[in-house]
Amino acid sequence: MIRLLKIEFKKVVSYKAFWFMIGFYATLLAIMIFGIPGLIDYVAEKSGEATQFRIFKAIVFNFPDIWQNIAFVASFRFFIKIVLGIIIIILVTTEFHFLTIRANIINGFSRGDFLAGKLMMIILLAVFSTVIIFLSGLYLGFTNSVASSMGQVFGKMEYLAGYFLEVSTYLIFCLFFAILFKKTGITFIAHFVYLIIEPILDYKLPDGFDPYLPLNAMNRIIQSPNTSLIKVKTDEFNFDFQEFIAFQDVAVCVAYAGLFTALSYFILKHRDL
Amino acid sequence: MENVLTISNLDKRYGKIHAVNNLSIVVEKGSVYGILGPNGSGKTTTLGIVLGVVNSGGGSFSWFNEPNSKQNRKRIGAILEQPLFYPYLSALNNLKIVADIKQVSYDDIERVLKIVDLWERKDSKFKTFSYGMKQRLAIASALLGNPEVLIFDEPTNGLDPRGIAEIRELIIDIARQGITIILASHLLDEVQKTCSHVVVLHKGEKLFEGKVEDVLNLSNTVEVASNNAQILEIALNEFGKINEMKRNGEQFLLSLSEGITTTDLNTYLIDKGIIVSHLSVRKKSLEEQFLELLSE
Numbered sequence: 229m230i231r232l233l234k235i236e237f238k239k240v241v242s243y244k245a246f247w248f249m250i251g252f253y254a255t256l257l258a259i260m261i262f263g264i265p266g267l268i269d270y271v272a273e274k275s276g277e278a279t280q281f282r283i284f285k286a287i288v289f290n291f292p293d294i295w296q297n298i299a300f301v302a303s304f305r306f307f308i309k310i311v312l313g314i315i316i317i318i319l320v321t322t323e324f325h326f327l328t329i330r331a332n333i334i335n336g337f338s339r340g341d342f343l344a345g346k347l348m349m350i351i352l353l354a355v356f357s358t359v360i361i362f363l364s365g366l367y368l369g370f371t372n373s374v375a376s377s378m379g380q381v382f383g384k385m386e387y388l389a390g391y392f393l394e395v396s397t398y399l400i401f402c403l404f405f406a407i408l409f410k411k412t413g414i415t416f417i418a419h420f421v422y423l424i425i426e427p428i429l430d431y432k433l434p435d436g437f438d439p440y441l442p443l444n445a446m447n448r449i450i451q452s453p454n455t456s457l458i459k460v461k462t463d464e465f466n467f468d469f470q471e472f473i474a475f476q477d478v479a480v481c482v483a484y485a486g487l488f489t490a491l492s493y494f495i496l497k498h499r500d501l
Numbered sequence: 502m503e504n505v506l507t508i509s510n511l512d513k514r515y516g517k518i519h520a521v522n523n524l525s526i527v528v529e530k531g532s533v534y535g536i537l538g539p540n541g542s543g544k545t546t547t548l549g550i551v552l553g554v555v556n557s558g559g560g561s562f563s564w565f566n567e568p569n570s571k572q573n574r575k576r577i578g579a580i581l582e583q584p585l586f587y588p589y590l591s592a593l594n595n596l597k598i599v600a601d602i603k604q605v606s607y608d609d610i611e612r613v614l615k616i617v618d619l620w621e622r623k624d625s626k627f628k629t630f631s632y633g634m635k636q637r638l639a640i641a642s643a644l645l646g647n648p649e650v651l652i653f654d655e656p657t658n659g660l661d662p663r664g665i666a667e668i669r670e671l672i673i674d675i676a677r678q679g680i681t682i683i684l685a686s687h688l689l690d691e692v693q694k695t696c697s698h699v700v701v702l703h704k705g706e707k708l709f710e711g712k713v714e715d716v717l718n719l720s721n722t723v724e725v726a727s728n729n730a731q732i733l734e735i736a737l738n739e740f741g742k743i744n745e746m747k748r749n750g751e752q753f754l755l756s757l758s759e760g761i762t763t764t765d766l767n768t769y770l771i772d773k774g775i776i777v778s779h780l781s782v783r784k785k786s787l788e789e790q791f792l793e794l795l796s797e
Contacts, residue, residue, distance in 0.1 A: 331585035336575035
């Protein structure tokens, strides 16, 4: 497995488009993470109710709630997660475009090896993304949080694990699309069309189905954060916020990761390359 | 003889096109095996199947008399149709990936790049190469790790005459080392000059399989002439061991019966008191033979 990852890494070592996308992703994340506290300060000043915003800020960035908040924002459906998806789509479709997948097989890869290599790359990207979120969380927490005991700092870390699962599953979903459509442009279009179609589908389908649609299932792992700020329920504002990661959501998500991997393997196995 | 590749009743259809039709061939160790056929005769499809990139529609194949596995492919060096590399990587990095997949040492990269004269350009990106250089890099990649079998599908595509001659010499050189070579080509000259065995494919079917010299000896034409054509004609008609005879001006073109040589013919004519002024065997080129096979 490590051997496969090393080979995948060699494939991108001087691939400018790949490093550009990674840089773009990291920059977007940095702007977001370091920009948000400043943005809150700015709004606070303009609104004339600075105190309320300061309280909001202190609560949002407070350990351990910060882990849930930051993971929620970073995994948002139409947000920067997509950049990682684009990277995976490019990495896979270029192998079809340049027929290098064919060269890999001729030289002694099995089709399973090819798929496993890409899965390793997905895990690497998901780890990379999770580590960035973790480091940013530490930075934002220590600069803004009131609470800073060890227990508080490292509490609610399961939301980072949840984030890792969600991003991995999303990237496997992108991998499946790339293997299915082979062409970069078509895969992009299919991916974005699906992003738009699923909410419509969700709306049309009977109520019980929404946890089982793939992107919904991924997004349900980390839902709207239940921080101390919005714990208050009133008659007008009666909404359930997430207090823990539900086992059922994790199970559905893992099942989808397995399903998309199996479908990808099935397609690769039965296709002439 | 040990068999390197055994193909039994292989079949492949692309919709209505029957690309490979019940094909069986055996490649023996140490041979230089040519696969001949016009474009679309199933050469590349057959090689694609035995190299694991195309799924077969029936029949079976086996490398080194072993069950199929990716491990077998690591013992083979192959070029299929066109050079396939990562365009944004250097020649060196591309070959490192090949070495990693084949699980052979990087130490061999310098040797193979020097064989194809690309060592100086090892750090250039693949996409900056001319087509001939790309083809040479593909040959280097196939040679990496000293494989037991080499498969060359149109290896001289895109090369200039000097390059073609170099590759042909390289193939002969490799064959001398006892490495088995499978060469698919529609360039007959290439096959005639380098191969020991040949199979001729047409529309996915096998038309002929055997040694190259056997194909060439299938029917040689003997030319004979003397000062007196009329006497010669009578004598030849009486000889009886001639399949076919045609008169071409003062010359007669003969196709001798099996086992009859020009020595036999000459001895007979001398006995009859006829002195020939011209006697020669016209060897058909593989190309003529090939066209004949296809027209049958």
